[in-house]
Amino acid sequence: xxxxxxxxxxxxxxxxxxxxxxxxxxxxxxxxxxxxxxxxxxxxxxxxxxxxxxxxxxxxxxxxxxxxxxxxxxxxxxxxxxxxxxxxxxxxxxxxxxxxxxxxxxxxxxxxxxxxxxxxxxxxxxxxxxxxxxxxxxxxxxxxxxxxxxxxxxxxxxxxxxxxxxxxxxxxxxxxxxxxxxxxxxxxxxxxxxxxxxxxxxxxxxxxxxxxxxxxxxxxxxxxxxxxxxxxxxxxxxxxxxxxxxxxxxxxxxxxxxxxxxxxxxxxxxxxxxxxxxxxxxxxxxxxxxxxxxxxxxxxxxxxxxxxxxxxxxxxxxxxxxxxxxxxxxxxxxxxxxxxxxxxxxxxxxxxxxxxxx
Numbered sequence: 001x002x003x004x005x006x007x008x009x010x011x012x013x014x015x016x017x018x019x020x021x022x023x024x025x026x027x028x029x030x031x032x033x034x035x036x037x038x039x040x041x042x043x044x045x046x047x048x049x050x051x052x053x054x055x056x057x058x059x060x061x062x063x064x065x066x067x068x069x070x071x072x073x074x075x076x077x078x079x080x081x082x083x084x085x086x087x088x089x090x091x092x093x094x095x096x097x098x099x100x101x102x103x104x105x106x107x108x109x110x111x112x113x114x115x116x117x118x119x120x121x122x123x124x125x126x127x128x129x130x131x132x133x134x135x136x137x138x139x140x141x142x143x144x145x146x147x148x149x150x151x152x153x154x155x156x157x158x159x160x161x162x163x164x165x166x167x168x169x170x171x172x173x174x175x176x177x178x179x180x181x182x183x184x185x186x187x188x189x190x191x192x193x194x195x196x197x198x199x200x201x202x203x204x205x206x207x208x209x210x211x212x213x214x215x216x217x218x219x220x221x222x223x224x225x226x227x228x229x230x231x232x233x234x235x236x237x238x239x240x241x242x243x244x245x246x247x248x249x250x251x252x253x254x255x256x257x258x259x260x261x262x263x264x265x266x267x268x269x270x271x272x273x274x275x276x277x278x279x280x281x282x283x284x285x286x287x288x289x290x291x292x293x294x295x296x297x298x299x300x301x302x303x304x305x306x307x308x309x310x311x312x313x314x315x316x317x318x319x320x321x322x323x324x325x326x327x328x329x330x331x332x333x334x335x336x337x338x339x340x341x342x343x344x345x346x347x348x349x350x351x352x353x354x355x356x357x358x
Contacts, residue, residue: 013296013332014210014243014303015323016059016099017052019045019089021311023066040068040085046092048312053096055319056335058344059210061099061130061188061305062086079106083115090123097341099128099188104138113145116185118178125181125340130188130212136203139187143207146185149177182342188212191224193277205231210243212305214278221246221279221300243302246295249275251282251309252317259283266309278307285321292326 022045049060062082069078082100090098098119102112112129120127131139189208191200204211211228215221229239251266253259263282267274274280281291295301308314326332338344 013292013326014245015055015057015292015332016061016210016245016303016305017048017057017315018061018063018247018305018307019048019311020061020063020066021308022048022062022085024068024070039070042085042088044312045085045089048315049089049093049096051312051315051319053093055323056333057096057306057319057323058303059097059099059128059188059305059341060086060089062089062101063130063190064101064103064132066101079103080115083119086127087119087122090119090126095126095336095344097126097128097186097344098123099130099186101130101132101190104131104134104142109138109141110145112142113149113185114177116142117146117149117180120180120182120185121178125342127180127182128186128188128210128341130190131203132190132192133200134203135199136206139203139207143185143187146180150180150183152179182340184342186210186341191228201227201231202235204228204242205233205235205237208232208242210245212245212247214247214275215300216277216279218295218298218300221295222298225300225302245303245305246301247275247278247307248292248304249278249280249307249309250288250314250318250322251280252285252288252314252322253282254284256283256287263309274309275307279304282309285317286325288318288322289325292322293329293331296331 022040024040052060062085064082066082066085067078068081068085080102083102086098086100090096100116100119102115104112116127116129129142186209187207188210189200189204190212191204191214193214205228208228213221213224213228215224225244228242228244232239232242251259251263253262259282263274263280281288283291292304296303306315306318308318323332327334336344
């Protein structure tokens with residue numbers, strides 16, 4: 001394994017959880033008391049985020065498939081739903097970051113930036129943005145719009161005056177748009193497929209703070225992480241400043257046999273799609289903790305984005321039983337060191353390439 005893949009020093013393990021499965025949907029097995037055409041359940045999603053925060057996980061993520069309602073059939077229907085959902089969930093849960101997937105190709109960069117700024121404002125600075133196949137120029141446009149919002153002067157308060165037909169009127173000052181707490185927007189780039197294509201790697205190299213990869217084996221993950229780090233270096237950035245997280249489809253059971261039996265059952269259910277292109281682990285809490293530790297020790301990952309096989313049971317089991325084992329090694333923190341997502345992720349330097357014109 002190359003020296004650029006293996007960390008030069010022991011680094012903290014980073015964990016996130018993908019809560020896209022909390023989307024509104026027809027009745028399914030994944031949650032308790034499912035109902036046909038169920039709308040998004042904010043209370044249930046917030047409870048899941050609290051569980052994740054109890055384990056001091058870095059992030060909750062809502063992907064492009066997340067929807068607040070089941071009848072959005074317009075061209076732009078639901079495009080901002082991940083941001084709205086992230087805001088609703090995270091503002092009730094202290095500490096944890098809220099990452100929403102928004103497609104800059106479908107809405108104006110200023111609107112994407114304003115939506116994310118609203119999440120950041122309402123969560124006290126814990127917003128993040130996930131992108132996948134977006135062109136670098138479009139992502140840079142959003143980041144420039146964010147910079148413009150965050151650096152704009154505070155609007156004047158009180159009344160404003162206008163003159164019409166020689167008469168001077170006092171009117172209320174226009175309500176300003178959302179103002180983010182964070183001066184820079186944390187960006188998560190999800191690579192499509194195993195290792196991503198050249199365009200996705202270029203995007204990750206220039207703007208990502210976190211990169212999600214899909215890999216079935218430790219060797220695949222090591223290759224993907226190596227490619228990401230090379231792309232970051234080629235973009236003139238420090239590779240150690242970017243965290244590479246592997247997607248982990250987790251089935252947690254009291255022992256290997258029971259966990260495997262439940263995974264086999266899930267694969268037979270018609271409404272369940274187990275992503276065979278990702279790492280799938282079914283086992284005891286110790287087995288999952290060993291997998292996490294081994295992959296990080298081998299330099300194949302900086303952490304994982306957990307996709308619980310079943311909500312809430314697998315997330316609760318992961319936080320209650322897997323997280324303490326990893327924390328016992330001293331490589332996983334037990335609390336949030338900063339008030340904002342950037343502070344928790346230690347994003348102390350600006351992303352130079354992000355503000356360069358396309």
